[in-house]
Amino acid sequence: MSRIIVAATPVSGHHGPLLRIASHLSGAGHQVVFLGGARFADEVRAAGPEFRPLPAEADYDDRDFAARFPERARIPAGPALQVWDVMHVFGDPTAAQCRALKDTLADFPATVVIHDNLFLGALALALGEEAATRPAVFSVGITPLIVESRDTAPPGSGLLPPADDAERERYAALAAHGEEQRKPLVDHLRECFAAAGATLPEGPLGRVFTEAADVFVQLTVPGFEYPRGDQPANIRFAGIIPIPAGDGREHPSWWPELLRAREQGRRIVVATQGTLANDDLSRLVVPALRALADRDDVLVVAATGRPDAAARVAATLPELPGNAVVAGFVPFADLLPYTDVLITNGGYGGTQAALAHGVPLVVAGASEDKPEVAARVEWTGTGVNLRTDTPTDEELRAAVATVLGNLAHRERAARLARQYADHDALATFDTLARTASTPAPAPDSAR
Template identity: 70%
Template sequence: MSRIIVAATPVSGHHAPLLQIARHLHGLGHEVVFLGGSRFAAQVEAAGPAFRALPAEADYDDRDLSARFPGRDEIPAGPGQVMWDVMHVFGDPIPAQLRALKEVLAGFPATVVLHDNLFLGGVALALGEEPGRRPAVLSVGISPLGVDSRDTAPHLLGLLPPTDDEQRARYAEMAAQMAERSKPLAAHLRGCFTAAGAVIKEGSLGWLRIQAADAFLQLTVAGFEYPRSDQPANIRFVGAIPIEPGAAQEPPAWWPELRRAREEGRRIVVVTQGTLANTTLNRLVVPTLRALADREDVFVVAATGRPDAAELIAGELPAVPANARVAGFVPFAELLPLTDLLVTNGGYGGTQAALAHGVPLVVGGDTEDKPEVAARVEWSGTGLNLRTGDPSVEALREAVDTVLSTPGYRERAAELAKEYAAHDALATIDGLVRETDPR
């Protein structure tokens, strides 16, 4: 068996899939050390791997990013805020992340380092030495491929791939403009890598982050990612990390009502704003509850990811509609097989989970890389892209009705579900680990 370091950015959406990978590898008998955010220590230790906390310079609580990163909230959602995040939330910790990796390696000579794609200290490790003089580095893509390509629109704009030469020319002009605007980002990241002792070649940092890894494991299927004729050979689509039954809390008290609604032929609609962009539930959750309040043919589950969900909803609605139930955390492994439609702000992991269960989507999100997720839903034919993070009640009502009444969306989601089922992401990752260390 191998010695493995699993390193995760201390953000829930990054931490969760890496922890599932670490738990799986540990369960197979590999020695695993998990390097991550201190607030996740008990979670990791309960899963089995040994835990090491990131140093203070790289450790923060993603539930309150504004406290650790003053000024972030002043930047409007969209490409500008994403660039700021890459500079400061993900870029500034690079030297501390690499130092932590080397400290763990000093006492635990791992043969493999496995990190999420925005744990850039892993990229610095890969760039610091030749492959034979360092552990194998496997990067896990927990977000849409964020790279420039002649076959796609510029990243972060949420635009579909070009369909003709005129559109390609327009996209190329837009890409040049974005490259000019992002020069401060590139200079900042290069400075962070240099401070960590990594030598950065000229060229696209987006591609560099991917090509630095010995293998880049994208947590999706080819049917949910744009084809690229210039795609690096080290990218592998490995499918989605499955949701573990029982990973969340026990089903809520109203669960029998949900099952009864399903048996009665009512459509189950789940709405969520994920685990990060959920501080203001009136962007998507509350409008969805309002949009469907008068529909007797649906049963709505608002999965907020917040322990104070009831209080937040009560502050926005005089009463929860009779056909809806509000929850902080629900067992999605049990919920998705019962679900007819997911209304979401476009979290990458949640979208993958829905499609792996053949659930079509309505997507309305504008933070982080969510417009890119929404665009892929549109492109793949698995749902509707609302193209806003603040959809109106009327737009939501119409979108939900369209997806529920149009068989093509569910049929396309079912096709993708078969593609997901043909992959076993955890087994593939274990196989790659064993290839790098055949002992």
């Protein structure tokens, strides 16, 4: 068995998949230390691994970004905010993260470090130490694959792959312009890595971050990612981490209504804004409720992930449509098999969980990595990309009608679901951990 450190950025969407990996490895008999945000300590310990907190300069509560990053609110949404986040939310903690890893290794000599792809301290460890003197470093891609390529549009643009040579040339010009604009970001990250005792290599950032790891494990299937003729050799597609079951909790009080709707032949449409961008439900959930209010053949489940969901919806929509329920906690593992369409803001994990169940999508996302997720849904033909995070009622109504009325979306989602079923991400990490802890065979001269 292996000694493994699992390190996660203290953001829910990063922490969740890494904890499920850590819990699986711990249950498989490996010794696992989880390095993460202090607010997750009890959850980690309950899952099995030993917990160690990140140092204060690398820790924060993602439920209140303003407390740690007050200046972030002044950055306009879009590319400027993405750059700011990479510089400060993910870049600034690099040295403290790397130091925490080294401190942990001092009394827990692990053979493997597994980290989310934006826990840059682990990449600093990989770049700053000789491979023979450090643990194997496995980076986990919890966002769409960020690898610059001649076969794709510039990462973050939300554009589909080039259709011809003219579009390739246009994309190359966009990429060159983007590289020029990102020089302050690269300079900042060089300083962050230098403070951690590492040198950031030359080259496009996406490729540098990907190739710095010994193995880059992308949490998707090949069918949901653009093919690249120049893809780095260390990338491995592993499928997705299964979403947690209800853990024995009773189904919510509205569950019988869901079952009756299904028995009556009504369609189930689920609307969600994920677990982080769900403060303002008037951006997507409420418009979805309004847009479908006159469809008697549909039951709309507003899956908010918030205990105060009913009050927040009522503040904008005082009278709830008769064909809708508003939910806080939702057992998605139980709900998705009944779902005909998922309306989502484009969270990477939630989108793929739907596709793994063969559920087509309507995607309305324009922040963080969500345009890239939406573009992949469009490219795979598994749903409609609305190209905005504030869709109108009319846009949502038309998009849902398109997905429900076009069997091609469901057929393509079902085709992808078969790919997901053929992958076992947790088993992949177990195999990687065992392989990394196995000594290489001695050369013939030493036998």
